Amino acid sequence: MPAGRDTSSPPAAHRLNHALREAGFAALIAIGLSFPILALGAEPDINNQLALQTRWSWMFTAAVLIGSARFFAVMLDSSRARLLAIAGLLCTAFGFGTWYFAGIADPKIVGGTIAAGVLAMLAAFPADKPEKNAHSAAKTPARPATNLSSTAASLFSAAGIGALIAFPLAMLWWFGSAGSLKWINNYGIQILIFVMLGWGLNIVVGLAGLLDLGYVAFYAVGAYTYALLATQFDLSFWICLPLAGIMAAFWGILLGFPVLRLRGDYLALVTLAFGEIIHLVLTNWSDLTNGEAGILSIPRVTFFGIPFTAGEDGFAHLFGLQFSPIHRTIFLFYLILALALITNFATLRLRRLPIGRAWEALREDEIACRSLGINTTNTKLTAFALGAMFGGFAGSFFAVRQGFINPNSFTFMESAWILAIVVLGGMGSQIGVALAAIVMVGGTEALRELDFLKQLFGQDFNPVQYRMLIFGLAMVLMMIWRPRGFVSTRTPSIFLKERKAVAADLVGEGHG
Amino acid sequence: MRWQSDPLLHVEHLTMRFGGILAVNDLSFTAGRGDITALIGPNGAGKTTVFNCITGFYKPTEGRIAFARDGRAADADVAALTQTSKRHGRSASGDIYLLERMPDFEISAQAKVARTFQNIRLFQGMTVLENLIVAQHNPLMQASGWTLLGLLGVGPYRARERDAIEKAKFWLNKINLLERADDAAGDLPYGDQRRLEIARAMCMDPVLLCLDEPAAGLNPRETADLNTLLCMLRDEQNTSLLLIEHDMNVVMQISDHVVVLDYGTKIADGAPAAIRSDPKVIAAYLGVADEEEAQAVAGDRT
Ligand SMILES: Nc1ncnc2c1ncn2[C@@H]1O[C@H](COP(=O)(O)OP(=O)(O)OP(=O)(O)O)[C@@H](O)[C@H]1O
Ligand SMILES: [Mg+2]
Numbered sequence: 001m002p003a004g005r006d007t008s009s010p011p012a013a014h015r016l017n018h019a020l021r022e023a024g025f026a027a028l029i030a031i032g033l034s035f036p037i038l039a040l041g042a043e044p045d046i047n048n049q050l051a052l053q054t055r056w057s058w059m060f061t062a063a064v065l066i067g068s069a070r071f072f073a074v075m076l077d078s079s080r081a082r083l084l085a086i087a088g089l090l091c092t093a094f095g096f097g098t099w100y101f102a103g104i105a106d107p108k109i110v111g112g113t114i115a116a117g118v119l120a121m122l123a124a125f126p127a128d129k130p131e132k133n134a135h136s137a138a139k140t141p142a143r144p145a146t147n148l149s150s151t152a153a154s155l156f157s158a159a160g161i162g163a164l165i166a167f168p169l170a171m172l173w174w175f176g177s178a179g180s181l182k183w184i185n186n187y188g189i190q191i192l193i194f195v196m197l198g199w200g201l202n203i204v205v206g207l208a209g210l211l212d213l214g215y216v217a218f219y220a221v222g223a224y225t226y227a228l229l230a231t232q233f234d235l236s237f238w239i240c241l242p243l244a245g246i247m248a249a250f251w252g253i254l255l256g257f258p259v260l261r262l263r264g265d266y267l268a269l270v271t272l273a274f275g276e277i278i279h280l281v282l283t284n285w286s287d288l289t290n291g292e293a294g295i296l297s298i299p300r301v302t303f304f305g306i307p308f309t310a311g312e313d314g315f316a317h318l319f320g321l322q323f324s325p326i327h328r329t330i331f332l333f334y335l336i337l338a339l340a341l342i343t344n345f346a347t348l349r350l351r352r353l354p355i356g357r358a359w360e361a362l363r364e365d366e367i368a369c370r371s372l373g374i375n376t377t378n379t380k381l382t383a384f385a386l387g388a389m390f391g392g393f394a395g396s397f398f399a400v401r402q403g404f405i406n407p408n409s410f411t412f413m414e415s416a417w418i419l420a421i422v423v424l425g426g427m428g429s430q431i432g433v434a435l436a437a438i439v440m441v442g443g444t445e446a447l448r449e450l451d452f453l454k455q456l457f458g459q460d461f462n463p464v465q466y467r468m469l470i471f472g473l474a475m476v477l478m479m480i481w482r483p484r485g486f487v488s489t490r491t492p493s494i495f496l497k498e499r500k501a502v503a504a505d506l507v508g509e510g511h512g
Numbered sequence: 513m514r515w516q517s518d519p520l521l522h523v524e525h526l527t528m529r530f531g532g533i534l535a536v537n538d539l540s541f542t543a544g545r546g547d548i549t550a551l552i553g554p555n556g557a558g559k560t561t562v563f564n565c566i567t568g569f570y571k572p573t574e575g576r577i578a579f580a581r582d583g584r585a586a587d588a589d590v591a592a593l594t595q596t597s598k599r600h601g602r603s604a605s606g607d608i609y610l611l612e613r614m615p616d617f618e619i620s621a622q623a624k625v626a627r628t629f630q631n632i633r634l635f636q637g638m639t640v641l642e643n644l645i646v647a648q649h650n651p652l653m654q655a656s657g658w659t660l661l662g663l664l665g666v667g668p669y670r671a672r673e674r675d676a677i678e679k680a681k682f683w684l685n686k687i688n689l690l691e692r693a694d695d696a697a698g699d700l701p702y703g704d705q706r707r708l709e710i711a712r713a714m715c716m717d718p719v720l721l722c723l724d725e726p727a728a729g730l731n732p733r734e735t736a737d738l739n740t741l742l743c744m745l746r747d748e749q750n751t752s753l754l755l756i757e758h759d760m761n762v763v764m765q766i767s768d769h770v771v772v773l774d775y776g777t778k779i780a781d782g783a784p785a786a787i788r789s790d791p792k793v794i795a796a797y798l799g800v801a802d803e804e805e806a807q808a809v810a811g812d813r814t
Contacts (some may be wrong), residue, residue, distance in 0.1 A: 166678045167707065182708065197737075201618050207771075262564060349662075350659070350663065353655065353659055353662045353663065353669070354653045354656055354659075355643060355659045356657075357642060357646050357649070358646065358653075360637075360638060360642075361635050361646045361649075363639065364635035364637055364638060365634070365635055365719075367569070367633060368633040368634070368635065369617075369646075370617045370620070371567065371620055371629070372615045372620060372646060372647045372712070373617050373618075373620040373621030373622075373625050373649060373650050373716060374619075374646075374649050374650075375617050382659075490637055492638070492641075493642060494639075494641060494673075494692040495639065495693075495694045496641055496677070496681070496694055498694055499694065500639075500694050502638070502639065502696040503638050503696065503699075506637045507637030508637050
């Protein structure tokens with residue numbers, strides 16, 4: 001929170017001075033940071049040698065944008081006015097960009113957007129009235145008891161599940177069997193995999209408060225368990241699926257047993273190392289895993305034994321449908337949806353059982369737990385093993401979906417991505433984690449669609465390359481505005497009269 | 513003199529060293545069944561350390577802590593148990609435990625020694641009710657078939673959980689917090705948090721309850737209520753209490769037996785009236801900065 005917000009506002013001239021100084025400072029920092037990223041670029045020239053290119057205009061654009069944003073942040077008090085100003089700023093930048101970078105000189109577009117942007121920025125100043133509730137909330141200690149009506153909540157989740165079940169069929173109907181592939185596969189399945197992984201990790205990080213930086217290891221164990229059992233022993237997916245979960249849980253226990261006695265920060269380090277070790281083993285144990293080349297031609301998913309092929313005994317023929325590869329994709333969608341929902345319902349149920357309450361109590365205060373007769377090592381171990389098991393399920397799904405796996409799918413980036421989903425969603429909140437997975441995975445996919453940016457920044461501009469930059473920026477902004485994630489309140493697992501959400505600042509974050 | 517005729521806790525030659533610091537030095541005392549035993553002493557005397565040894569949070573450097581949970585244990589039985597490497601044995605009157613051999617969570621779960629903390633340790637982000645349910649973890653865990661049956665929705669778990677809620681309500685009633693059952697524990701005022709921590713410990717049905725400065729930070733009214741509550745625990749619930757307390761009014765009013773520590777060593781042990789007039793105790797309290805306490809100890813003699 002910027003200084004001087006709750007003290008009485010300084011005189012206008014002084015404030016302008018202050019805001020200009022802050023803006024200049026922010027712009028300088030932006031220049032410093034963006035110099036190596038934006039201003040300098042290496043591109044292969046005609047002789048295929050890297051040549052240094054300079055893009056000063058990009059750097060100055062960034063500096064101007066960030067400086068102005070800082071200026072508005074200091075000058076404006078209410079968040080509504082700030083939002084208006086920033087929207088105006090972006091609008092102006094867009095208009096300017098179409099003209100300068102993309103070379104579109106249509107006066108209607110350029111002039112219109114710039115004018116609208118400037119107007120919005122100017123309008124922000126009269127709109128700026130200090131928010132009353134911001135101050136009163138700071139003064140009164142009483143928290144608004146958010147009363148979650150349970151019927152509304154269950155209606156909402158029923159509607160959500162209904163929408164998810166209808167999703168592939170709706171896509172099929174809307175886009176046809178070729179056009180819907182992208183939606184069902186890239187958006188639907190990809191997001192659901194991460195929803196499931198997020199929910200699995202949520203047990204460990206969100207409920208039990210144990211920081212696990214190597215969750216992808218269990219995902220890998222699940223994937224390789226299926227891939228190896230299916231290719232070496234011809235076992236079907238439905239037999240391998242539980243085996244993959246058990247195998248992952250087994251590794252979770254094996255790793256957890258020596259480690260969970262340690263303090264939280266050591267746990268984070270050891271899990272980080274474990275993730276790397278699994279990756280290295282998969283890469284180098286060529287006899288078993290075929291190394292970097294990975295495992296090819298993993299048996300594809302079947303409809304409970306009926307293959308999705310064009311032949312006589314294929315799914316389409318037996319059900320009297322026209323053969324289409326989309327059938328398999330739709331089946332995969334329902335499969336991961338079912339797996340994710342199982343994870344969700346198991347977690348929701350566990351939260352209401354003694355073990356789930358013990359996990360949360362552990363996150364709140366481990367010493368108090370021990371004084372109440374709770375065996376904390378076993379309790380942590382169950383959280384770790386169950387989280388690993390769901391990771392293993394997701395892994396075997398990944399293998400059956402891809403039909404090909406290699407160690408590069410299981411890097412630390414993947415762990416970080418899943419952890420980010422859990423933290424962004426709000427630790428412990430199922431719905432928050434699902435939202436975060438949609439935003440992060442769906443957002444990445446959506447970046448591929450932003451073709452209009454090519455018009456803005458030129459043909460060789462690929463928004464996907466800026467994925468990590470945008471992701472990092474989003475994380476920083478989230479940490480400023482919603483440090484506890486999308487859903488930061490905690491829903492009690494039991495109540496006498498009414499279920500009141502617990503305010504975020506009271507809920508513990510666990511160790512490490 | 514129940515601490516002599518029917519002791520349930522025997523602390524013998526307890527020594528706790530932290531590097532060079534001798535926090536507890538060859539301490540021996542007994543606590544009587546059904547007594548409120550007060551452990552007093554100036555700041556840094558080693559009282560909390562004694563608690564941590566009894567409840568298993570510290571492993572004592574030396575000494576034996578025998579706990580006759582169900583009834584008076586013959587010395588020979590305790591001696592025989594000590595010879596073995598076991599932590600738990602039986603005597604004619606019931607189970608005996610050697611607490612210094614047990615991990616903390618087993619002491620609370622099996623020997624039924626519960627405790628509260630000097631700096632309150634509630635589950636702040638959980639509701640008042642949840643705090644009391646977590647305290648009944650072990651019986652509920654069993655009722656849920658170690659989660660397996662509970663997950664499938666079969667078995668006696670639902671009924672046991674209802675019982676657990678009833679027990680929580682009983683204690684909430686006793687500490688006047690029934691109205692706030694669904695509020696976060698961290699939202700309660702300080703005095704309520706102290707009482708909630710006691711209720712949470714009581715939900716484990718302890719035989720011995722160790723309270724580390726339960727009156728710290730309470731106003732006189734709350735302190736009086738606390739006295740009533742503690743006497744109720746002793747008289748109605750048949751719980752023996754071990755109490756660390758700086759407030760001499762509380763100590764002198766409710767305790768049956770007082771043990772005084774100074775620099776880790778026991779300097780006096782007896783009935784409150786005897787402690788009050790013990791010159792060594794007065795000297796120990798006058799020797800430290802806290803005048804008020806010394807006066808409170810000496811109070812009745814002037
Ligand atoms: N974990 C520890 N490591 C090192 N020294 C410790 C530890 N715990 C306690 N001590 C030391 O042991 C001595 C006794 O501490 P203890 O907390 O038992 O005192 P106390 O009687 O409870 O005091 P107070 O009335 O202030 O609570 C102190 O000198 C303290 O610094
Ligand atoms: Mg103390």
